[in-house]
Amino acid sequence: MREQMEAVMPSPHRDEPRSGAKDGPAQAGTGDIILDVAAASCRFDVSASGLSRLIARQPRRILRAVEDVSFTVRRGTTFSIVGESGCGKSTLARMVVGLQRPTEGMLNFRDIRRADGSFGPPRVQMIFQDPYASLNPRWRVGDIIAEPIRELKLRPDENSTKARVGDLLEVVGLSRSDASRYPHAFSGGQRQRISIARALATEADFLVCDEPTSALDVSVQAQILNLMVKLQQEFGLTYLFISHNLSVVRHMSDDLAIMYLGRFVEAGPAEQVFTRPRHPYTRLLLDTIPDVERPNRERRPMSGEVPSPIAPPPGCSFNPRCSLAADICRAERPELRQMGEVRIACHFA
Amino acid sequence: MSAPLLSVRDLRIVFDGRHGPLTALDGVSFDIAPGEILGVVGESGAGKSLTGTAVIGLLDPPGRIAGGEIHLSGQRIDNLPPEPMRRLRGRRIGAIFQDPLTSLHPLLTVGDQLAETITTHLPVGRTEARRRALDLLKEVGIPAAETRIDHYPHQFSGGMRQRVVIALALCAEPSLIIADEPTTALDVSIQAQITTLLKRLCREHGTSIMLVTHDMGVIAETADRVAVMYAGRIIEIGPVEEVTRRPHHPYTAGLMASIPSVHARHATLNQIDGAMPRLNAIPPGCAFNPRCGRADDICRERKPGLPPSAHAAACHFPLKELVHA
Ligand SMILES: Nc1ncnc2c1ncn2[C@@H]1O[C@H](COP(=O)(O)OP(=O)(O)OP(=O)(O)O)[C@@H](O)[C@H]1O
Ligand SMILES: Nc1ncnc2c1ncn2[C@@H]1O[C@H](COP(=O)(O)OP(=O)(O)O)[C@@H](O)[C@H]1O
Ligand code: SF4
Ligand code: SF4
Numbered sequence: 297m298r299e300q301m302e303a304v305m306p307s308p309h310r311d312e313p314r315s316g317a318k319d320g321p322a323q324a325g326t327g328d329i330i331l332d333v334a335a336a337s338c339r340f341d342v343s344a345s346g347l348s349r350l351i352a353r354q355p356r357r358i359l360r361a362v363e364d365v366s367f368t369v370r371r372g373t374t375f376s377i378v379g380e381s382g383c384g385k386s387t388l389a390r391m392v393v394g395l396q397r398p399t400e401g402m403l404n405f406r407d408i409r410r411a412d413g414s415f416g417p418p419r420v421q422m423i424f425q426d427p428y429a430s431l432n433p434r435w436r437v438g439d440i441i442a443e444p445i446r447e448l449k450l451r452p453d454e455n456s457t458k459a460r461v462g463d464l465l466e467v468v469g470l471s472r473s474d475a476s477r478y479p480h481a482f483s484g485g486q487r488q489r490i491s492i493a494r495a496l497a498t499e500a501d502f503l504v505c506d507e508p509t510s511a512l513d514v515s516v517q518a519q520i521l522n523l524m525v526k527l528q529q530e531f532g533l534t535y536l537f538i539s540h541n542l543s544v545v546r547h548m549s550d551d552l553a554i555m556y557l558g559r560f561v562e563a564g565p566a567e568q569v570f571t572r573p574r575h576p577y578t579r580l581l582l583d584t585i586p587d588v589e590r591p592n593r594e595r596r597p598m599s600g601e602v603p604s605p606i607a608p609p610p611g612c613s614f615n616p617r618c619s620l621a622a623d624i625c626r627a628e629r630p631e632l633r634q635m636g637e638v639r640i641a642c643h644f645a
Numbered sequence: 646m647s648a649p650l651l652s653v654r655d656l657r658i659v660f661d662g663r664h665g666p667l668t669a670l671d672g673v674s675f676d677i678a679p680g681e682i683l684g685v686v687g688e689s690g691a692g693k694s695l696t697g698t699a700v701i702g703l704l705d706p707p708g709r710i711a712g713g714e715i716h717l718s719g720q721r722i723d724n725l726p727p728e729p730m731r732r733l734r735g736r737r738i739g740a741i742f743q744d745p746l747t748s749l750h751p752l753l754t755v756g757d758q759l760a761e762t763i764t765t766h767l768p769v770g771r772t773e774a775r776r777r778a779l780d781l782l783k784e785v786g787i788p789a790a791e792t793r794i795d796h797y798p799h800q801f802s803g804g805m806r807q808r809v810v811i812a813l814a815l816c817a818e819p820s821l822i823i824a825d826e827p828t829t830a831l832d833v834s835i836q837a838q839i840t841t842l843l844k845r846l847c848r849e850h851g852t853s854i855m856l857v858t859h860d861m862g863v864i865a866e867t868a869d870r871v872a873v874m875y876a877g878r879i880i881e882i883g884p885v886e887e888v889t890r891r892p893h894h895p896y897t898a899g900l901m902a903s904i905p906s907v908h909a910r911h912a913t914l915n916q917i918d919g920a921m922p923r924l925n926a927i928p929p930g931c932a933f934n935p936r937c938g939r940a941d942d943i944c945r946e947r948k949p950g951l952p953p954s955a956h957a958a959a960c961h962f963p964l965k966e967l968v969h970a
């Protein structure tokens with residue numbers, strides 16, 4: 297299908313594999329560890345208020361949004377987190393940008409040397425899913441992008457700030473004159489470009505992108521994903537990329553982790569996880585997504601739903617939906633074990 | 646194809662705004678056969694929901710049908726007065742929307758809502774209605790339906806709520822269901838459960854479905870035929886395999902190629918530059934011409950029509966000619 301389309305659609309450079317940012321222009325420190333997350337957990341106390349709990353004699357209710365998660369992110373690469381709603385992706389993202397404190401464990405950014413010679417911790421910015429809610433509707437686009445430049449005094453005066461804003465608009469594929477317009481005049485995809493320009497304005501090194509294209513149409517999504525890849529190659533950006541869309545993740549990731557009920561169930565180099573998924577949940581996810589290239593009209597859906605993170609099932613939390621589940625799965629939680637380059641939490645992997 | 650269940654001919658929808666009328670749907674024509682699933686895709690604002698809204702007669706002012714006809718089983722329904730239209734809706738056409746909560750009453754148990762809908766449309770008593778309600782909940786796959794029937798909507802998960810809405814749409818055994826992004830708000834694993842359920846309904850009850858979504862994967866695995874919309878028009882329609890694998894319209898081809906593959910990693914995604922025009926700035930001729938690599942003078946002057954063939958594209962230079970040349 298792609299071959300035929302290529303013949304008819306004059307589309308630039310498809311089909312050559314891209315191996316991370318390693319083939320991009322040499323960036324100092326590309327591939328070095330930039331973020332190290334060690335046994336991070338985030339728990340929320342969702343008990344009823346103290347008094348009513350005492351009256352009703354209810355125990356405390358603790359929601360384990362993220363449980364004992366460890367991983368490292370290499371500079372200039374994309375680490376993706378995949379999983380269904382409520383599995384803890386956004387909570388993890390918020391911990392990485394510092395909007396949420398881990399209840400246990402640590403998240404450490406390593407100092408980096410930048411192209412301009414400066415040395416220090418990476419600057420981290422977040423791109424949100426909803427490009428409508430994340431931009432102040434009363435500000436002109438130029439002021440939205442200039443705010444961090446003014447705030448952080450990244451340019452000496454107003455003229456160079458304006459010039460920088462104009463440059464950034466062009467970098468993300470908008471025009472300099474868009475600076476004087478308000479967000480409502482832009483489509484969803486254009487607003488996401490503005491969010492990216494604003495993040496770049498801080499001279500960010502590390503972008504946490506929480507479902508950045510989920511609210512966009514596929515054709516607009518392609519524009520934004522291409523832009524993100526281009527910016528990564530040009531500026532050596534590191535991405536923590538969050539999505540529930542496996543084909544988008546396949547396109548973007550160097551490394552990836554599959555989450556289920558707050559825990560990693562499989563993590564490793566994206567290529568390996570996609571070509572040889574080993575955790576039953578990963579396999580089911582890959583078997584479940586509707587596939588336009590190889591449609592399977594008899595696809596059998598995964599049964600059941602994601603259980604509550606307040607009272608996860610004992611043992612392996614995937615056991616109620618797993619066709620391989622045995623007694624040990626209901627009794628003992630499988631550790632995330634290193635198997636070659638991939639880590640898997642399953643008694644039978 | 647057997648006589649169509651639904652036939653939409655040359656439908657035009659206009660919004661009377663402050664700056665004059667805006668044409669939101671411009672000559673939309675399609676049929677749905679009994680038991681068939683017609684997928685409708687296109688980017689947001691293309692006119693998918695408006696088409697569905699017009700069919701179920703829920704178009705609100707300032708929107709109005711400015712031309713064309715809608716027939717259900719041969720009966721013209723676009724000019725029905727409100728009351729007969731209300732009876733038709735629910736009885737012969739069911740609706741499922743993206744957000745299940747919009748279709749459910751928060752203060753009534755799901756059993757009461759189902760029973761009430763059943764007694765409104767069918768000549769049955771309370772006891773029989775409740776029995777049918779229970780059967781419906783079982784049919785759409787609600788576990789422990791005997792107890793769940795007395796629960797309120799907020800006690801259900803998103804996926805379960807959407808099942809309840811489907812049960813509600815099925816109450817009067819309608820011959821057509823309009824499903825507008827029924828799985829968009831749901832997780833992938835739940836989404837597959839819902840589309841499988843919709844397919845089973847078609848197979849077992851002969852229900853026809855107009856399935857509006859922007860997910861080509863869902864279409865490829867669920868629909869029999871697909872209509873691709875762009876700027877208020879159907880620009881390509883045909884059997885789902887043909888349209889997704891051998892698109893004739895340059896926009897469909899670009900759309901298909903912009904979907905990332907789950908089987909391989911590519912350097913760059915195919916991208917269609919620019920954006921779909923707004924209603925007040927639709928270019929003359931073919932609305933896609935400013936973004937089209939094949940555009941020629943005629944594309945900027947003459948609006949291409951949609952030929953009546955089984956697989957048709959509204960394009961002066963459809964891709965098939967090039968492929969067969
Ligand atoms: N501030 C909070 N207080 C209590 N519970 C919370 C809070 N924030 C998140 N949670 C819960 O933590 C769990 C993980 O939430 P999170 O937002 O990280 O999920 P997610 O994977 O991003 O889901 P989605 O795909 O729907 O965005 C959920 O059960 C959620 O309800
Ligand atoms: N009440 C309204 N007033 C003016 N324009 C509207 C109204 N409702 C919808 N439209 C316009 O009609 C077009 C089609 O809308 P819609 O059918 O909702 O698109 P889709 O479902 O394909 O995303 C859009 O350009 C939209 O802005
Ligand atoms: S540990 Fe058991 S239940 Fe869990 S995924 Fe593996 S086989 Fe399935
Ligand atoms: S009619 Fe012309 S501009 Fe429109 S899609 Fe066909 S070739 Fe392109």
Ligand SMILES: [Mg+2]
Nearest residue numbers: 385386387506
């Ligand atoms: Mg989230």
Ligand SMILES: [Mg+2]
Nearest residue numbers: 690693694695
């Ligand atoms: Mg819509």
